[in-house]
Amino acid sequence: MAAELPIPVYTSLTDVLGDLQTASVQASRWNDVVEEFEKRFGKKPAYIARAPGRVNLIGDHIDYVLFGCLPAAVEQDILFACGPSSQASAGSVAAHNLNPKFAPQNFTPMLKSAPIPSATEQKEAEKAVNAESWDLDINTKELRWESYVKAGYYGVLNHFFPPSSNERPVPIDILVTGSVPAGSGLSSSAAMVVASTLSFLAVNNKLGELTKGQLVEMAMENEQRVGVNSGGMDQAASVISMPSSALYITFFPFLHAEPILLPVLRTNPRAVFVCANSLVVSDKAVGAKTRYNLRVVETLAGARILARHLNVPLQPTERPPLRIVLGRWLGYTETKGQPSELDTDKLKDGLKKVLAEVEKLRPAGRADGEELGLTMEEMIKESGLDKKTFYEVYLSWVEVEATHFQIYKRVKHVFEESLRVIEFRAACLRAADAAQTPDGALPESVLRELGDLMDTSHESSSKTLENSCPEVDELVRIAKEAGAYGSRVTGAGWGGCTVSLVAEDKVDAFIEHLVAHYPAYKGLEGEALKQVIFATKPSSGACVLKLE
Structure with missing residues (x-):
């Protein structure tokens, strides 16, 4: 290991x-x-x-x-x-x-x-x-x-x-x-x-x-x-x-x-991952209370609220994350330090099953264009805890700031993104097996599958997790226009880099297109350009x- x-x-x-x-x-x-x-x-x-x-x-x-x-x-x-x-x-x-x-x-x-x-x-x-x-x-x-x-x-x-x-x-x-x-x-x-x-x-x-x-x-x-x-x-x-x-x-x-x-790096056709910096700086420690740490609290509180809807009993002072709530709901006993009974295939089935239950977290009668978040008072009520206990368990150890807590959207993103990770892994494993065949050919359909997963991941980051920003969304759009199989924000978000899956023989043209169409790259060349756009080598x- x-x-x-x-x-x-x-x-x-x-x-x-x-x-x-x-x-x-x-x-x-x-x-x-x-x-x-x-x-x-x-x-x-x-x-x-x-x-x-x-x-x-x-x-x-x-x-x-x-x-x-x-x-x-x-x-x-x-x-x-x-x-x-x-x-x-x-x-x-x-x-x-x-x-x-x-x-x-x-x-x-x-x-x-x-x-x-x-x-x-x-x-x-x-x-x-x-x-x-x-x-x-x-x-x-x-x-x-x-x-x-x-x-x-x-x-x-x-x-x-x-x-x-x-x-x-x-x-x-x-x-x-x-x-x-x-x-x-x-x-x-x-x-x-x-x-x-x-x-x-x-x-x-x-x-x-x-x-x-x-x-x-x-x-x-x-x-x-x-x-x-x-x-x-x-x-x-x-x-x-x-x-x-x-x-x-x-x-x-x-x-x-x-x-x-990553067989895309060594099979035919070859593809590579290209990182492109949006040049919007977003350090996790800066603004954490309205961004990164807020997402942590929303998902943790979401786990308790979901557990209530799923009839999964929790102790008042427990703070289990969504992965543990899912395992308990599926009936698996998972003690830290002991091998998990919930292998990848069972986890995949469980994620598909629980996604239907996540809709119970959506505020009743509210359409997509309306506010889907909960006020602090609404969130505490949905948790089943009194105000003092809720604060001690979920807020006493971290500083966050919000008028509405997006419980439904954050939980939905977590389960859907977890499913995409499993599907991405499976596609890579299948492609690695294909590389062992005499011709070593990688069906282009695999690259398109990986790209589609990256695209839907970014869509979720932009609209459901809400950790993208206009510049990153624009860079992803330009990357797709330039021929990327898929493109998404990577890392904590709110700026930073995108990662795109690009055919190796099209990387130069891909980069030229980004430079020509992403305004922040205007005038960049030579070493300065290499610092903001580069193909990754694991x-x-x-x-x-x-x-x-």
């Missing part, structure tokens, strides 16, 4: 990047980081931690309710050059960024007097944030680059340096650089947190004490410290991904990652290059 593998530590760049050709192209960038680190800190780094960004091919905003998704790591990545510092203060950090707009930062973690949280408390995000042994002063109201560095440090401190231990973290120097555009939907934030976590693990000699899956869980907890209730897809894709493959990532009853070969996951 991929999640149980150790975190890779390499001693050559070829091993890091997978092949000699890629390593030769990237070598100058890595050498520049080493040389700049030596200029700033007077010695070479001991390690370089690498964490790639990711593109989600299909399945956004369903990971935090424990349904599977299909991301792939991209070549764009975040690098942390790091090494022990000669500073006197235990655990102190000097963090520099190669981007001159980000000023150097120095900080030192402080021990709190509060007791260490229990194992149960650490698994609950809100308690893990508010009841920890160390303090690094992350301001979630203001987005700062060093907050992601601090977030990665938190998990290492709280997992490996309890106050009761005589061991203390070593001081560390860090130099950060990255090629994942911030706010692009390619998960630069998760890559930052994963690379940061790896850096502090490496310098403190703790890398060998975690598996990839444990690193994903730690990175999930860490990113929540910057104010985003992440579901784990971004971190899992950055850590566990494999070349030439997407990952079918599931989260219940435990983290599982299944590599899914990358390997996070690792550490040891230089000493």
Whole structure:
């Protein structure tokens, strides 16, 4: 199982990047980081931690309710050059960024007097944030680059340096650089947190004490410290991904990652995935209370309201996500840590069955053009809880802002998108089997099937989940006009990137069409253009290059 593998530590760049050709192209960038680190800190780094960004091919905003998704790591990545510092203060950090707009930062973690949280408390995000042994002063109201560095440090401190231990973290120097555009939907934030976590693990000699899956869980907890209730897809894709493959990532009853070969990259006819940045910046931590975190609350409250309609009993203080409510309704006992009885085929059948029941969440007598959301008072009434209990369970740990909560639309998106992920996975598996035949031909109908799933996914994101924006919708429309089999928003949304499935021999014409018709691309050329439109090559996951 991929999640149980150790975190890779390499001693050559070829091993890091997978092949000699890629390593030769990237070598100058890595050498520049080493040389700049030596200029700033007077010695070479001991390690370089690498964490790639990711593109989600299909399945956004369903990971935090424990349904599977299909991301792939991209070549764009975040690098942390790091090494022990000669500073006197235990655990102190000097963090520099190669981007001159980000000023150097120095900080030192402080021990709190509060007791260490229990194992149960650490698994609950809100308690893990508010009841920890160390303090690094992350301001979630203001987005700062060093907050992601601090977030990665938190998990290492709280997992490996309890106050009761005589061991203390070593001081560390860090130099950060990255090629994942911030706010692009390619998960630069998760890559930052994963690379940061790896850096502090490496310098403190703790890398060998975690598996990839444990690193994903730690990175999930860490990113929540910057104010985003992440579901784990971004971190899992950055850590566990494999070349030439997407990952079918599931989260219940435990983290599982299944590599899914993308035969479109190696069969005839060949097709590739092309990312195009809308240039609308949307960081998950900015506006989270009206966007990302609001979707989390809507789906969680939706799970309780749906459970009432399905006659699935819940305890007043329970907060089960939709995946667990569905399993209980279908009669499967699924305890965390035990294999799930609900395999992919049964899950597919269950999703089709429950979608008819979701219509019960639609407010009676309201047409599509009318308000389908619930006021706070209506939502609490539908939950069956009193106001105080509802607030404690669903709102006390997260800040959200809305006049209407779109319970029906969000639940509908989750179940329909989860079904599309399963169908996308099945089409990839069928295509991989076809590639094993003597002619290795890939029926074009498979590409059209994958494209149709991407198109309907974007339609749902735009109108049901409402995490798109006019610019992204326009970019998707232009991509389809340019001949893409399918195109959709990828990542958290509200800007960022689209991903399109394009015939390989038409990529140049596809890009030319986007440049000519998407207004924000006017005047872009050369390297600037390559930064906003590029064909993706699925990358390997996070690792550490040891230089000493």
